[in-house]
Amino acid sequence: MRTVCIALVVLVSWASPAWPQAKLSVHWEELTAADFRSAIDQSKGTCLLPFGILEKHGAHLPLGTDLLKVRYAALHAAEQEYAVVFPEYYFGQIFEARHEPGTIAYSTHLQLELLQETTDEMARNGCKKVIIVNGHGGNENLLPFFAQTQLEKPHDYVVYVLGIVEPPSGGPPKKTSIDMHAGESETSKMLIARPDLVHMDRAASESGADQARLKLPDNLYTAIWWYARFPNHYSGDGSAATRERGEFEMKDWDAAIVNAIRAVKADQTSLQLQNEFFEKARHPLDTRP
Numbered sequence: 001m002r003t004v005c006i007a008l009v010v011l012v013s014w015a016s017p018a019w020p021q022a023k024l025s026v027h028w029e030e031l032t033a034a035d036f037r038s039a040i041d042q043s044k045g046t047c048l049l050p051f052g053i054l055e056k057h058g059a060h061l062p063l064g065t066d067l068l069k070v071r072y073a074a075l076h077a078a079e080q081e082y083a084v085v086f087p088e089y090y091f092g093q094i095f096e097a098r099h100e101p102g103t104i105a106y107s108t109h110l111q112l113e114l115l116q117e118t119t120d121e122m123a124r125n126g127c128k129k130v131i132i133v134n135g136h137g138g139n140e141n142l143l144p145f146f147a148q149t150q151l152e153k154p155h156d157y158v159v160y161v162l163g164i165v166e167p168p169s170g171g172p173p174k175k176t177s178i179d180m181h182a183g184e185s186e187t188s189k190m191l192i193a194r195p196d197l198v199h200m201d202r203a204a205s206e207s208g209a210d211q212a213r214l215k216l217p218d219n220l221y222t223a224i225w226w227y228a229r230f231p232n233h234y235s236g237d238g239s240a241a242t243r244e245r246g247e248f249e250m251k252d253w254d255a256a257i258v259n260a261i262r263a264v265k266a267d268q269t270s271l272q273l274q275n276e277f278f279e280k281a282r283h284p285l286d287t288r289p
């Protein structure tokens with residue numbers, strides 16, 4: 001009798017899955033090939049590429065912090081406004097942390113080529129609107145440059161960049177003023193994204209003070225500026241972090257990504273203008289005001 005019962009249970013569970021999979025995953029890698037087709041349709045060809053790096057984050061946060069937190073925000077946003085989210089992408093700009101353990105800094109040409117081939121391949125699969133969602137300050141110059149280079153030759157898709165989202169004023173009051181890397185803000189967000197990886201007991205074991213070793217005018221850029229100020233890859237004080245602050249900032253980041261997805265889905269102008277531009281660029285002497 002017992003065998004019959006087990007056999008029946010197995011039969012029933014084969015006939016009707018225990019949980020119907022009506023809802024499409026937002027994770028690219030979790031979709032079947034056929035569901036991927038539906039996902040592109042449902043997202044109106046809008047895909048997110050959360051963009052990070054591997055770098056030291058003070059004494060208390062993991063190397064993957066930037067991608068872990070940007071993926072947390074992007075995945076939650078895509079759940080609210082459907083978009084397909086590309087798998088883990090750790091291949092951004094991080095030369096300034098090469099002296100620290102665990103940094104993976106690919107050469108400049110490889111960063112650009114890999115990103116170009118990634119967005120080209122995403123577009124070939126129907127992602128005609130690619131939103132790169134940045135999670136790392138050191139990518140803030142790379143990504144607009146990459147987006148600008150999309151005018152070099154014709155593409156049948158559009159690249160959008162959502163840079164680092166600064167939290168709005170208000171919310172649970174902040175205790176620190178210098179807070180650029182692994183400090184109060186970033187640690188608070190990690191308390192939401194991956195609290196299991198935050199070692200709060202180590203947050204005060206290193207100093208995140210600004211060492212201010214380079215005296216130059218603010219509007220004069222040079223590559224060593226970050227190393228001059230924060231050579232230990234810690235800026236601020238992570239021990240001031242709270243879950244309340246993290247919730248406030250993460251909620252705002254989610255909302256900014258949702259807003260970007262909606263705007264991109266509604267945008268029919270960028271591709272149209274891009275096509276017009278590329279056509280005109282083939283014979284510039286015919287261009288008249």
Ligand SMILES: [Zn+2]
Pocket residue numbers: 057065066135136181182186
């Ligand atoms: Zn970071």
